[in-house]
Each structure stands twice: as C-alpha cells, then as structure tokens.
C-alpha cells in the first residue's frame with residue numbers, strides 16, 4: 001500500500017499551474033520588438049524556452065506560443081466553446097461589423113460559416129478560373145520591362161480586381177470605379193499602420209466616433225448596400241456565380257435569408273481576409289522564384305506544358321517558408337491543460353505557424369526554398385498550417401491557392417523575370433502580414 005502511494009505521483013504527468021516561461025522584459029518592450037521583429041523574437045524565444053513559451057503583448061494579454069504539431073492538433077481540434085478565435089479578433093469588429101465570421105464564436109460563428117462555405121468549395125473555384133486569368137493577363141501585360149518594378153502593389157491590384165469580380169460580382173459598368181476606390185480606402189483602415197494605430201490606442205468601441213474613420217466606413221457601406229439592393233432584385237440571380245449573389249440566395253437553418261447587414265459584414269470580411277494576404281503570398285512566391293532561376297525555369301516549362309504539380313508544390317513551399325501570418329489565436333474561456341501546463345482562462349494559445357514551418361525535425365534544411373519537398377509528400381494537417389486549422393481554418397484557402405496558381409502561371413508565361421537586386425528581401429511587418437521588405441522588386445523582360 002505504502003509503496004503504491006509513493007509510486008503513483010512519480011508516474012503521473014506533472015501539470016504546472018500557470019503560464020510557460022517567456023522573455024522577462026516589460027510588456028511594452030515585448031510589444032515593440034514584436035511589431036518590428038516578430039520572426040526574430042519567435043526564433044530567440046524558441047531557442048531559449050523550447051516549444052511552448054509565453055509572450056506578453058499590449059492589448060493582447062498573454063500569448064502562449066505553441067510550436068509542437070501534437071499540441072497544435074489539440075488546439076485546432078479543441079472545443080470551440082473553450083478555444084475562442086473570434087474573441088481574439090475583436091479589434092476588427094468596428095471595421096467588419098458584428099456579424100463578421102471573423103469576430104464571432106461558437107453557435108453564431110458556425111451559423112455564419114455555414115452560409116459562407118458553399119461558394120468556397122474547391123470545385124467551385126473552376127468557375128472563377130477564367131475570370132481570374134483574364135484579370136491577371138490584362139494587368140501583367142501592362143507592366144513595364146527593363147526597369148526595376150515592385151510587384152507587391154500590382155499583386156494588390158490583381159487581388160482587389162479578382163475580389164471585385166468574384167466576391168462582389170462587379171467587373172464592369174459605371175459602379176465599378178467608385179466601389180473599387182471606396183474599398184481601397186476601406187482597406188487602408190486595416191493595412192495602414194497610421195490608421196491602425198489609433199484603433200489600437202483608443203480601442204474598438206470608441207473608434208466608431210472618430211470622424212475620419214466613420215467617413216470611410218460610411219462611404220463603403222452606402223455603395224455595398226446599393227449593390228445588395230440591386231442584387232436582391234436581379235432577374236438573373238439564380239444563374240449568377242459571384243459570392244454576393246450566392247449569399248443573397250443563401251438561407252439560415254430556420255429558412256430565413258441573410259439580412260443586408262450580415263451580407264455587408266461578410267463581404268467586407270472576405271475582402272479584408274483575402275486581399276492583402278493573397279497579394280503578399282504572390283509577392284513572396286516571385287521574390288523566392290527569381291532568386292532560384294532553375295526553379296523558375298522548371299515552373300515555366302510546366303506552365304507551357306499545361307502541368308500543375310511543380311506549381312502546386314511551389315505555392316505550398318512559399319506559404320511554408322514565408323507564411324503571410326505567423327500565428328493564429330485562440331482565447332481560452334476556461335482553464336486548459338496543455339503540454340504539461342494548466343493554462344488559465346483568459347490567456348490566448350497561439351499556434352506558431354512560423355516556428356512549426358521552420359522546425360528541422362519536420363522540414364530538413366528548413367531555411368531553403370525547396371518546392372521539391374512537397375512533390376511526393378503532401379503537406380500535413382498540423383505541420384503545414386499557413387491557413388490555420390480546425391473549425392476556424394481559412395475559408396479562402398482553396399480560393400487563395402487557386403488564385404495564386406492562375407496568376408503565377410500567367411506571369412511566368414508572359415515575362416522573363418530577374419531580381420532587381422540579387423540579395424534576398426527580408427520580411428517586413430505591415431499591420432498583420434509579413435511582406436517582402438522591398439515589395440518584391442524585379443526586372444521584367
């Protein structure tokens with residue numbers, strides 16, 4: 001009896017109440033480093049504290065970074081009532097609205113996600129392919145040759161045009177230019193640090209009262225509500241393939257249609273979630289490819305031959321090596337045992353996309369750009385996570401990869417491309433995305 005009583009505690013896994021260790025510097029300093037050198041901070045902390053550590057970031061509370069596939073799996077498959085993603089995105093609420101799938105949790109989140117899923121099914125992408133290729137080709141043909149040219153702003157133009165056509169269903173006519181301009185002004189709110197900073201400083205609730213902020217949101221709202229009203233009365237609604245038309249036709253589980261406000265919030269969510277991210281991923285693909293001319297050549301040969309395997313692997317490798325977003329957030333609503341810690345409610349668990357993707361045990365030579373690594377090995381659910389995972393996995397993952405394939409194919413077929421400067425471009429943080437510092441500058445010929 002005595003022996004058993006003594007032996008038991010030794011065999012039980014030890015759970016430490018509280019947060020894993022992390023850098024001891026003050027929160028303000030951690031926040032400052034994070035906003036400029038996120039990847040460096042992740043690498044340093046991983047080397048010092050291991051696969052689980054805590055960062056303290058202003059307005060974000062505690063981030064428990066997780067860099068172990070088994071633990072990432074537990075987070076992504078965890079109970080959505082306990083692992084809240086919407087709560088981690090509250091900063092977007094004044095911009096995207098109260099119905100946005102990004103800011104909701106639990107039942108409300110599932111309700112909106114159900115309505116949004118059908119237009120994003122993999123096979124539906126084919127319907128958008130032609131339009132995407134047409135937009136990409138038109139843009140790419142207009143680019144200048146023989147001079148340094150930054151690709152990122154042009155990739156943004158392409159992804160905005162594609163969203164206008166496929167999500168809003170607006171690709172010609174007199175309403176297109178004003179809508180495009182208003183959406184650009186709106187996107188500034190989420191990508192321009194000068195506009196994002198006040199949002200962080202005065203908080204999501206009071207920002208609605210700031211006139212410059214309201215003006216941009218009001219303008220975009222007016223135009224979008226106009227589009228929704230027009231679409232509700234469109235005679236050809238059933239034949240239309242754009243996402244706005246599909247949302248107008250969609251029904252809640254109780255059979256009721258989506259309200260104008262719901263549709264508005266989801267359209268803007270798709271714009272904000274899908275525009276900058278895809279443009280950045282495309283810029284990184286080219287930034288890497290031009291510095292590996294033999295890989296670029298292989299891609300071009302296959303594009304002309306109508307093959308896709310190397311292109312797919314290139315996109316997967318780009319998103320591994322240069323993930324656009326370095327982590328995803330789940331805020332805990334109750335204490336959770338994870339990796340030997342009893343984490344308190346209120347803390348956030350943050351699977352680190354960047355650290356998982358750079359783990360040499362998962363990816364040999366993790367810092368090299370090697371699309372070949374994915375040719376015979378499809379990416380793993382918990383080891384390749386550029387789109388997050390579980391019930392919150394990026395709704396636009398298939399859309400984004402399809403769009404990247406279309407644009408890259410057009411680009412390598414149209415132009416010979418070399419880097420404007422042989423040195424690799426380093427990641428540079430813009431709002432929440434990690435972009436190439438010199439905007440993927442190339443010379444086309």
Ligand code: HEM
Pocket residue numbers: 085101102113269270271273274275277278281324325327328329386387388389390391392393394395396397399400401
């Ligand atoms: C390369 C491009 C993209 C990247 C890297 C990316 C990445 C992500 C990530 C990391 C998340 C959070 C996932 C999580 O919390 O587990 C997310 C969510 C989301 N993304 Fe994307 N995304 C991309 C493109 C798009 C596109 C094109 C769209 C739509 C047109 C889109 C729509 C969404 C939506 C609606 C969510 C929220 C899903 C939910 O909360 O249920 N994304 N994305």
